[in-house]
Amino acid sequence: MKRTTLYTALASALLLPSLYAHAGPQAHVVCAYNHTLGDDAIMMSGKPNQAMWHDFFGNTRTDAYSTYPSLQKQSETTCDNKADSSAYWAPSLRLLDGTVVQPAYQKTYYQASNVDQHPLSPFPAGLALLAGDHHGTQPNSRITFLCANGKGYSNKVGEVCGLRKAKDAVQFNIGIQFPNCWDGIHLQPMHGMANATYDVKGQCPSGFPVKIPTVNMNVAYVLKGITSLDTAKAQLSLDPTMNGDAREEHWGSLYTAHADFLNGWTEQGARFMTDMCMNEGTDCGSNIPYGYSTAQANVWVSSETPTTTVPQAQMLLIQDNWKNGGRTRNAETMSLVKFKIPALPTGQDPSLFKYKVRIYGGKVEANGADQIFFYPASNSWNPATVTWKKRPSCSYNSDAVLYLNNKREYRMVDVDKAVRKALAAGKTEISWYIGGDRQGNHYQFNPASSKESLLLMLTGFKKTPEI
Structure with missing residues (x-):
């Protein structure tokens, strides 16, 4: 059999969708x-x-x-x-x-x-x-x-x-x-x-x-x-x-x-x-994870209701103001989330993988985009009993930043460095406070129990050959 390679390469520009009409995810x-x-x-x-x-x-x-x-x-x-x-x-x-x-x-x-x-x-x-x-x-x-x-x-x-x-x-x-x-x-x-x-x-x-x-x-x-x-x-x-x-x-x-x-x-x-x-009904694109975990606990706590528990939150709430006296003088509401860490695959190059949080929601005010932060927290909390007064300690040196507007949509947050640090310390879980807007704005996100869920994803990608 005559077998000759005329050309083998990944065409970077052109591979069109097939004939079949398609309007779904x-x-x-x-x-x-x-x-x-x-x-x-x-x-x-x-x-x-x-x-x-x-x-x-x-x-x-x-x-x-x-x-x-x-x-x-x-x-x-x-x-x-x-x-x-x-x-x-x-x-x-x-x-x-x-x-x-x-x-x-x-x-x-x-x-x-x-x-x-x-x-x-x-x-x-x-x-x-x-x-x-x-x-x-x-x-x-x-x-x-x-x-x-x-x-x-x-x-x-x-x-x-x-x-x-x-x-x-x-x-x-x-x-x-x-x-x-x-x-x-x-x-x-x-x-x-x-x-x-x-x-x-x-x-x-x-x-x-x-x-x-x-x-x-x-x-x-x-x-x-x-x-x-x-x-x-x-x-x-x-x-x-x-x-x-x-x-x-x-x-x-x-x-x-x-x-x-x-x-x-x-x-x-x-x-x-x-x-x-x-x-x-969502287009996944190329964003299918190697593994993921749904938040095993998520709740909001607020200085305005310091002894209130909200174990079955219908919405995760965030509000913060670091002006006019700072966060210790103004009302502060943060959401507390905890995930089991998806394990890295064995026998594969770990540099090809990345940990991300997928969260659904947006800013309430329509006055432009602002930042919120993922602050590291200890894992020693229970959503049924945690309150503002009985909350785990919070470090205001953030692990990740999310810049967002008031559109309600899926957001991807790069938390790879923090998760790998937790794994290196032998941890199997990781927690964050989400807060720190610092401008007095409000944010709302869907909890893990919603159809949009709240996930810690492990994705792995590599480049295929190109011309």
């Missing part, structure tokens, strides 16, 4: 190409080099033996989000002259629709999904093709791709939409038995009742050294004929396009994507 991840094998861990598990040539993205150790435990144990990934050690693979692409080209990368959009009526469930550990038809001979509504210089995505082959806008390469994308309704029983499909199907207007059919995020995988080929690509003449790999250990290769048209997905998201990352994000 979504997340996304970009994964560089990693390796090519004649393996398929789903339909030909345990049979190395007996499947068609597949190009693999994401988990760098994917092979014919891969499972969810192996993906988690050997979790190094080419994806930009370290929470995603999933395995993604698709058949190899061959040009008219017989040159087999490596893809540059794939970008997957995790999407949802009608979550108000039909909410999502997280991907279960070990879920495997298939999409497309390697026996296909005609357009498939779930498979799309794109010439980056052309007219957008289409289900039909035959367009001739020219140079993309930068005139540096031909870029061709294949979009594959996976089923989003799982049967709730079988983690993997088998020959003659599907474990998942597609929803109908956001609702799953009765035999596949568990709605999961829609995996829309977009594979990008960035080809230098050519000026055009006739999509009617490009081919994709098919299963070989095996003569002992020798392979006789077969190739089919682009209508045989398909792909495989083996879930390797951390369990907390998969749960966040659905429960803390998409089901709340």
Whole structure:
């Protein structure tokens, strides 16, 4: 087999969303190409080099033996989000002259629709999904093709791709939409038995009742050294004929396009994507955490009601004034929060990870933006009994600053340095007072019990290769 790399790189500017109209919440991840094998861990598990040539993205150790435990144990990934050690693979692409080209990368959009009526469930550990038809001979509504210089995505082959806008390469994308309704029983499909199907207007059919995020995988080929690509003449790999250990290769048209997905998201990352994000109608973007913890205690205390307990606060309140006599002379209200610290993953570069607090709310007054502060506090307090008079000590040397206006929205607060210091001291919990506006303004935030929640998140990101 002639295998020559024309060009393999991550195109920094152009990977367009697929044909499928989408108006609901979504997340996304970009994964560089990693390796090519004649393996398929789903339909030909345990049979190395007996499947068609597949190009693999994401988990760098994917092979014919891969499972969810192996993906988690050997979790190094080419994806930009370290929470995603999933395995993604698709058949190899061959040009008219017989040159087999490596893809540059794939970008997957995790999407949802009608979550108000039909909410999502997280991907279960070990879920495997298939999409497309390697026996296909005609357009498939779930498979799309794109010439980056052309007219957008289409289900039909035959367009001739020219140079993309930068005139540096031909870029061709294949979009594959996976089923989003799982049967709730079988983690993997088998020959003659599907474990998942597609929803109908956001609702799953009765035999596949568990709605999961829609995996829309977009594979990008960035080809230098050519000026055009006739999509009617490009081919994709098919299963070989095996003569002992020798392979006789077969190739089919682009209508045989398909792909495989083996879930390797951390369990907390998969749960966040659905429960803390998409089901709340929020676009997650790339901000899916490796792990997180919901505030295990949150309450406000005020010098104006020094003996009052507020263990079931409906809103976290902040008010402060360091003018006209200072904070010891004026009313002061601060919110006290406590989190269990999500553990850093073992065997991975800790510098790629960062701790952040996600908090929802804003300033009450519409007089511009101001700062509030996250002051370190001891963990020796109970929300049922803490009052202003019986509050833990507060250091007014802040761990973090949040600059915000009166818009009520999610805010991300970098607390990485403080959390790592707590971990180094052997602590498993961390507490803060939120306060210190110093201008006499008021702030309101939703508590952990609200649908917006209050989280300490551990995120992990790395740069994927760029041109």
